[in-house]
Amino acid sequence: MNKGKLHLVPNILSEDGHYCLPAYLTPLLSGLKYFVVEEIKSARRLLKKLNASINIDQLEFWMLNEHQSEIPPEVMHRLKDGDEIAYISEAGCPGIADPGQNLAAYAHQIGAEVIPHTGPNSILLALMASGFNGQQFCFHGYLPNKQPLLGQKIQYLETESRQRNQSQIFIETPYRNQQLFQELLKTGHGETKLCIATDLTGKQEKITTRKIREWKNHLPEMHKVPTVFILYAGIY
Amino acid sequence: MNKGKLHLVPNILSEDGHYCLPAYLTPLLSGLKYFVVEEIKSARRLLKKLNASINIDQLEFWMLNEHQSEIPPEVMHRLKDGDEIAYISEAGCPGIADPGQNLAAYAHQIGAEVIPHTGPNSILLALMASGFNGQQFCFHGYLPNKQPLLGQKIQYLETESRQRNQSQIFIETPYRNQQLFQELLKTGHGETKLCIATDLTGKQEKITTRKIREWKNHLPEMHKVPTVFILYAGIY
Numbered sequence: 010m011n012k013g014k015l016h017l018v019p020n021i022l023s024e025d026g027h028y029c030l031p032a033y034l035t036p037l038l039s040g041l042k043y044f045v046v047e048e049i050k051s052a053r054r055l056l057k058k059l060n061a062s063i064n065i066d067q068l069e070f071w072m073l074n075e076h077q078s079e080i081p082p083e084v085m086h087r088l089k090d091g092d093e094i095a096y097i098s099e100a101g102c103p104g105i106a107d108p109g110q111n112l113a114a115y116a117h118q119i120g121a122e123v124i125p126h127t128g129p130n131s132i133l134l135a136l137m138a139s140g141f142n143g144q145q146f147c148f149h150g151y152l153p154n155k156q157p158l159l160g161q162k163i164q165y166l167e168t169e170s171r172q173r174n175q176s177q178i179f180i181e182t183p184y185r186n187q188q189l190f191q192e193l194l195k196t197g198h199g200e201t202k203l204c205i206a207t208d209l210t211g212k213q214e215k216i217t218t219r220k221i222r223e224w225k226n227h228l229p230e231m232h233k234v235p236t237v238f239i240l241y242a243g244i245y
Numbered sequence: 246m247n248k249g250k251l252h253l254v255p256n257i258l259s260e261d262g263h264y265c266l267p268a269y270l271t272p273l274l275s276g277l278k279y280f281v282v283e284e285i286k287s288a289r290r291l292l293k294k295l296n297a298s299i300n301i302d303q304l305e306f307w308m309l310n311e312h313q314s315e316i317p318p319e320v321m322h323r324l325k326d327g328d329e330i331a332y333i334s335e336a337g338c339p340g341i342a343d344p345g346q347n348l349a350a351y352a353h354q355i356g357a358e359v360i361p362h363t364g365p366n367s368i369l370l371a372l373m374a375s376g377f378n379g380q381q382f383c384f385h386g387y388l389p390n391k392q393p394l395l396g397q398k399i400q401y402l403e404t405e406s407r408q409r410n411q412s413q414i415f416i417e418t419p420y421r422n423q424q425l426f427q428e429l430l431k432t433g434h435g436e437t438k439l440c441i442a443t444d445l446t447g448k449q450e451k452i453t454t455r456k457i458r459e460w461k462n463h464l465p466e467m468h469k470v471p472t473v474f475i476l477y478a479g480i481y
Contacts, residue, residue: 017373029363033264104373114376117454125373127265127446129363137253137340137361140350144386147411175383210363218353 012091013121015112016041017103019128020055022235023211027058029129035059037126038095042067043087047074047099047107055097074099074108080115088121100235102130105148132178135206135237138216139176142243146176154185156192163196167242170201174243181238186231189238190224197221197240204239207231248327249357251348252277253339255364256291258471259447263294265365271295273362274331278303279323283310283335283343291333310335310344316351324357336471338366341384368414371442371473374452375412378479382412390421392428399432403478406437410479417474422467425474426460433457433476440475443467 018034021027039060046052049070056063071081073096087094096109102125103109116123132148152162166177181189193203199222206216207229217229254270257263275296282288285306292299307317309332323330332345338361339345352359368384388398402413417425429439435458442452443465453465 028269029267031265032268102369102373104375105369105379107379109373110376110379113374114454117376123374123376123452124450125370125445125452127363127365127370130366130369133338133341133366133369134361134363137338137345138349138359139340140346140353140359143341143343143346145384147383148381150380209361214360216359216361218350 013088013116013119014093015088015116015121015123016093016095017109017113017123017125018095018097019102019126019130020051020098020100022100022129022131022209025212026129026210029210030059031127034126034128039063041093041095043069043084043092043094045071045073045081045084045094045096045112047097047109051099052097073112078108078111080112084112085115088116089119102128105130105132129210131206131209131235131237134209135204135216135239136176136178138206139204139239139241140218141176141202141204141239141241142174143176145174146178149177149179151181152179152189154181154188159189159192160196163193163240166240167197167201170240170242177240179238181236183231183233183235186234186236187228190229190231193238193240194221194225198242201240201242204241205229205231206237206239208234209237249324249352249355250329251324251352251357251359252329252331253345253349253359253361254331254333255338255362255366256287256334256336258336258365258367258445261448262365262446265446266295267363270362275299277329277331279305279320279328279330281307281309281317281320281330281332281348283333283345287335288333309348314344314347316348320348321351324352325355338364341366341368365446367442367445367471367473370445371440371452371475372412372414374442375440375475375477376454377412377438377440377475377477378410379412381410382414385413385415387417388415388425390417390424395425395428396432399429399476402476403433403437406476407478413476415474417472419467419469419471422470422472423464426465426467429474429476430457430461434478437476437478440477441465441467442473442475444470445473
């Protein structure tokens with residue numbers, strides 16, 4: 010095995026969410042020179058916030074995201090040569106609903122060490138707080154956003170939740186949150202439970218679990234705010 | 246909505262894993278008086294480690310775990326009366342593969358605030374580091390430990406992983422890790438990928454991803470050590 014190391018570094022979920030990061034990440038990141046990032050702005054902001062005296066111009070950055078999913082050849086060489094590299098997500102934990110997984114897969118292929126670091130993750134925080142089954146759960150990413158596919162998918166997730174006693178977790182682009190919510194009310198069974206977790210770790214954090222029939226008298230405030238949806242039709 | 250608050254507090258995953266916890270948990274926990282815990286020993290140890298001057302005898306503890314899954318009536322009263330209570334898991338994040346979910350569900354019912362805190366979680370850390378699909382994944386808890394059910398379940402998870410392009414995450418009681426590993430080698434397809442993540446955040450942390458046919462020449466060191474298994478037969 011070579012000595013290359015890939016650090017998977019979580020980023021904050023909300024503007025004022027640095028309090029969630031463990032303190033040891035500051036000296037760790039301050040000692041590294043090579044960074045692969047999902048988005049340059051949020052990664053620089055994280056580094057600067059954790060260590061105001063860091064000289065960002067002396068660091069090297071490469072992009073890896075949905076538009077640039079090929080691992081840069083220089084990153085491959087660095088890892089093979091035994092260098093330490095950090096991958097920083099745009100928000101939350103690398104490799105969970107983001108493209109950092111390619112890089113982790115490559116590191117395993119060449120025998121480099123892969124080190125995941127603890128930090129905030131909206132899927133996990135929402136599930137913890139939902140009150141739903143945390144022994145069996147599924148994350149589905151984004152649901153289809155067009156009809157009739159969206160309605161069919163919701164029905165399918167609900168049926169499977171009931172049959173398998175499984176919590177079904179999904180997300181949506183923030184400006185479409187309300188459309189998804191309306192479709193959940195329309196399609197879901199009245200007794201099915203729905204947890205809506207908005208602005209996690211932020212000042213407006215709000216996590217509410219209700220039956221779908223109870224949600225019908227409420228419109229949650231989630232327009233353009235990052236939100237995690239969890240549906241549960243099992244018996245917990 | 247009443248003013249009761251339920252804090253969901255992660256516990257460390259390994260003996261020396263306190264470095265993973267965000268610093269703000271120390272003043273938060275030092276200011277609370279009421280604790281519901283999965284296991285008394287690990288919760289006291291966490292409190293004492295975070296704040297050596299804490300007077301544990303002045304705090305109130307109630308148990309909530311697989312043996313005592315009824316929420317103590319006094320805890321219900323406290324939450325209804327507007328008190329702040331913390332639930333501390335035995336290891337990792339409350340409500341994920343542990344019984345804290347009952348308490349979170351109750352808090353939602355009475356309109357108390359539910360606040361999930363960031364901390365280490367072995368499922369999430371393993372998935373981040375696996376190099377597998379983090380856009381679609383399922384956690385299945387414990388698999389059946391008897392034959393032929395175990396073999397059937399592994400085949401079923403593998404088929405579903407291929408069809409749905411889904412990472413399949415599961416755990417086992419540590420002293421049975423090696424049996425599960427042997428069964429995975431026997432039942433799984435040679436090209437299916439298997440990630441074994443052992444002693445996460447601990448001194449012996451080791452995360453390795455290989456195809457099943459490649460694992461056949463290796464026996465990972467995981468006997469009696471907490472381990473997360475992830476199987477992936479999709480195309481990522």
